Amino acid sequence: MQHNHQQADQQQADQQQEQPDQNQEQHPFVYIFVGRRTFYLLSLNDILRLRKICRWLRELFRALQLRQRLSHSLCTQAGLRRTASGQQLLTFDEQQMGVSDLLAALCVTEEGGWREMSEAVELAGQCGRCQLPVRLTATDLHRYPNKTAYLADPRVLAHLKMVGPHIDFGNGVTFQLFHHGNTLRAIKDQEGFELTIDPPLPPNHPYQQHRQQHDPPVRNRITFVLALGWHMSLSRPRDYSSVSSYVKSIVIDHFRGTHQINFTRRTIDRNVDNNRLDTIVIQSPHTPVEGCTTTASYRCTDGFRRRRLILTDAGHPFVAWIYIMEASFHNFVHAWVCTTEPAVSGVGDAFKDRFPQTTRLARVVLGAIISAILFDR
Structure with missing residues (x-):
């Protein structure tokens, strides 16, 4: 979650961090964390704070340790594995990531649950629209410039921005989201494909009564039929109960139209x-x-x-x-x-x-x- 023009410099710095002076004496505090379960009890904010204190603390959390932490988080976070088979639904291209990208991956994994988007991803996998597990790359993480921007969006919408390009409908069309100022479009960057996140609904509307802040309702007109492909419905918009419900509905609509x-x-x-x-x-x-x-x-x-x-x-x-x-x-x-x-x-x-x-x-x-x-x- 950093600007692309900073990535090369940061990766070089990460590599230098991975090669500490072999003659440097390690602080005794190192042994509290390295190779112990205590490392996994630290929150991500704890890790970020410790890295800022001084160099020897920063070196406790080099790429190797962060990859271990990420692997542990992926195995233990609720919703990232299928209940029945235990197969992983989401992973990262962590071997190609430096320290800054690994910290971003930890943020994405540990800041809030993945249950809603994991259900959508599994359904897309059933329907042949993505390979499981979905493997997020540094490019996916860079859809947000920093942690603050990532946390500012509803969590499931943030997940969709990263996962969406991996849901492939064929013919070069994915579930990608496109920004134009305050306008958000899905699937195609064309007029008529706009999404309204958290649309104004009357107080007695069931989706307003059951609204979830991290997974709010969605309104749009996007539909798919085989004869027309992806297009804007001229009849009436749909209100979906949530972002995740919208994703699952669109996946089923496309599947129904092509099978x-x-x-x-x-x-x-x-x-x-x-x-x-x-x-x-x-x-x-x-x-x-x-x-x-x-x-x-x-x-x-x-x-x-x-x-x-x-x-x-x-x-x-x-x-x-x-x-x-x-x-x-x-x-x-x-x-x-x-x-x-x-x-x-x-x-x-x-x-x-x-x-x-x-x-x-x-x-x-x-x-x-x-x-x-x-x-x-």
């Missing part, structure tokens, strides 16, 4: 089974849903809430999700189960027989009563 999707659909009383579907729709969009790997929520200006419940993770050979949308008539919702699971042949036309794995995953989320309505009639 054959099989689905089954029903209109169901939202109060069935002790208000099960109603609860999923009206609860906080940040509330996890049992049986789902992640969720994404948005609402158009028609006022009807939509929620996608992702059923699969990167360990599945297909992608499946439930899509629930409030209906225009009272007390009902529309429910879809969508999948790219290869169809079983020779078993008839019933969705539950042709796509048994998806059906099994959906039943866990929907429960027996709603599943019977959706699959067994």
